[in-house]
């Protein structure tokens with residue numbers, strides 16, 4: 330368990346930054362590359378711990394995957410080229426690996442044992458196990474198969490018509506992946522749109538998927554072909570520097586080559602709604618994913634009310650939005666965000682207690698939080714509790730703190746952003 334002492338910077342943040350590859354897209358590139366026939370090359374792959382769990386899982390099933398820094402080559406031999414793993418699969422801290430992989434394993438004629446770290450072991454898996462059982466998989470584990478460790482016996486699946494009871498791209502994707510391996514046409518409906526990278530990437534691998542008014546249909550047993558995937562920069566990682574630029578006086582930062590998929594850009598809408606000066610340019614679309622740049626300047630910030638359909642579009646950005654709200658004029662209310670309770674930590678509780686410990690005025694509600702603006706961030710000790718996004722929120726808070734902040738458990742940041750402090754330093758050192 331390592332600690333890092335962070336001092337207030339008394340400088341501005343300026344310059345351009347390329348953030349690491351998108352975590353959601355990196356996971357999916359490995360999954361589809363492993364199911365496809367032929368070679369897949371993935372560039373700007375996120376070299377973070379979560380995505381390594383997905384690579385290791387497919388290696389255990391016999392897939393040849395070579396990784397050199399941020400470039401990954403996968404030798405796909407199709408679904409029939411996968412084999413039964415001889416060892417249990419370690420999912421580490423990664424909810425995306427767990428839920429998406431379950432969808433694939435459900436359709437393979439093998440037995441699997443899955444386990445994760447202490448955080449993932451507390452996160453619900455029944456949200457995807459329940460529909461997969463209806464399709465024909467046998468999934469069991471703690472508390473009637475709700476929690477890891479899980480045992481999965483996959484095999485022939487029948488298609489399903491499924492309406493997701495939770496606003497979750499992981500659940501949607503798990504069922505769609507099982508649908509790809511099943512007999513017949515699987516249909517998944519969602520009341521609120523969640524990130525659609527699975528649908529986009531399926532098409533990039535030559536698959537067919539129809540999308541109409543919140544319903545996605547996928548025909549089973551499609552043959553996918555290996556391809557080249559260029560992973561855009563992760564807007565969920567960029568969000569930390571976007572907020573840093575907004576709250577540190579005299580800052581202006583441009584994030585380059587970042588993913589601007591509309592199912593992910595809620596952070597831009599929220600920052601604009603709060604009065605932040607921000608300019609977005611979409612430059613190109615690669616594999617169905619828009620890519621471009623975001624320019625952010627230090628600005629006066631206003632409190633706001635955030636809720637409803639935007640929540641899945643900002644779900645991973647809420648911790649850093651809460652920090653932004655501590656610096657606003659007036660109160661900010663975040664509601665309809667109960668899904669935060671099922672992340673690496675209960676992020677309603679961890680955001681509120683961490684920002685309170687740093688001196689902010691913030692209280693938890695059943696489905697979100699209420700933040701008083703014009704807050705002063707003090708120094709002190711703050712623990713990531715093993716949650717990468719809480720760790721990065723603390724690091725950005727330290728930039729405007731009155732005193733040093735000691736970040737405990739800083740190593741969790743490597744889950745999604747191994748070079749976070751190097752990139753932060755790049756923006757600071759260019760400033761006066």
Ligand SMILES: O=C(O)C1=C[C@@H](OP(=O)(O)O)[C@@H](O)[C@H](O)C1
Pocket residue numbers: 352353354424425496497498499500502524644645668
């Ligand atoms: O599909 C994905 O890649 C993800 C979906 C979201 O989770 P939920 O689907 O559980 O909301 C998000 O929080 C996670 O970081 C990545």
Ligand SMILES: C=C(OP(=O)(O)O)C(=O)O
Pocket residue numbers: 352379422423424425426645672673718745
């Ligand atoms: C919730 C997250 O990831 P996962 O669900 O994949 O653990 C996240 O990255 O914030």
